[in-house]
Amino acid sequence: MKKQITGYALLAGVCILFVLYALAKNYIVDPGAEGFLIHKTELTRELNLPVWLNVMYIHVAFACIAMLAGLLNFSNRFFEKSRKLHRINGYVYIVSVLLVVVTSGYMAPHATGGKVSSMGFNLLNLIWPAITITALVHIKKKRILQHRNWMIRSYAFCFTNMAIHLITTLFHQGFGFTYSGSYTIGVYGAIALLLVIPEIIIRYLRRK
Numbered sequence: 001m002k003k004q005i006t007g008y009a010l011l012a013g014v015c016i017l018f019v020l021y022a023l024a025k026n027y028i029v030d031p032g033a034e035g036f037l038i039h040k041t042e043l044t045r046e047l048n049l050p051v052w053l054n055v056m057y058i059h060v061a062f063a064c065i066a067m068l069a070g071l072l073n074f075s076n077r078f079f080e081k082s083r084k085l086h087r088i089n090g091y092v093y094i095v096s097v098l099l100v101v102v103t104s105g106y107m108a109p110h111a112t113g114g115k116v117s118s119m120g121f122n123l124l125n126l127i128w129p130a131i132t133i134t135a136l137v138h139i140k141k142k143r144i145l146q147h148r149n150w151m152i153r154s155y156a157f158c159f160t161n162m163a164i165h166l167i168t169t170l171f172h173q174g175f176g177f178t179y180s181g182s183y184t185i186g187v188y189g190a191i192a193l194l195l196v197i198p199e200i201i202i203r204y205l206r207r208k
């Protein structure tokens with residue numbers, strides 16, 4: 001029991017810090033995304049900057065809502081208090097995921113790293129909603145355990161941006177790769193990690 005609380009508290013701490021960081025960085029510190037756009041050296045399509053920025057603001061807002069809504073719904077205490085709120089918050093999560101994916105669909109063709117990165121993002125745009133809808137279908141059929149497992153798989157993708165940037169930094173700063181090359185590795189590395197880590201967590205929870 002103690003371990004479970006510690007694990008959730010750790011998750012909550014990481015999520016809250018990351019959301020605060022994402023909001024501060026993208027709306028206050030660098031609202032023009034200059035630090036990020038400077039690396040777009042392989043653009044094949046013209047970027048409409050004001051539109052891209054607005055889409056990015058919507059993207060970040062709903063990504064943060066998805067992260068917090070998901071976090072809340074993994075809380076046993078919240079679930080026990082009100083199943084109705086769990087259900088409403090679950091729909092908030094699903095709508096947020098869909099809006100992150102729609103905005104991602106706009107940004108993907110202009111992705112840093114060119115076509116290969118774009119393909120990775122488009123793959124994510126298919127995987128994430130499919131996994132999330134699978135979780136919904138399971139609970140509609142009252143399969144609680146499968147619902148929980150598929151939600152763990154879905155929630156992992158809330159960490160896409162964090163994983164991409166951690167891997168990019170490792171390859172760019174650590175191994176001296178170009179930024180755009182590192183970013184492409186970041187996109188595919190994130191997909192692989194975020195598919196594998198939930199399986200490890202699910203196996204661990206099953207054994208417990």
Ligand code: HEM
Pocket residue numbers: 022026036056059060063064066067100101104105107108110111112113121124125128157158159160161162
């Ligand atoms: C849920 C957590 C997420 C957050 C907080 C987030 C945040 C951001 C931010 C701040 C950017 C601007 C560039 C940067 O600083 O990286 C961005 C770009 C982007 N995100 Fe997300 N994102 C998240 C998840 C996702 C997911 C799951 C997808 C795909 C389904 C996605 C697709 C994209 C795409 C395509 C771009 C443009 C990349 C580029 O221009 O190179 N994001 N995101």
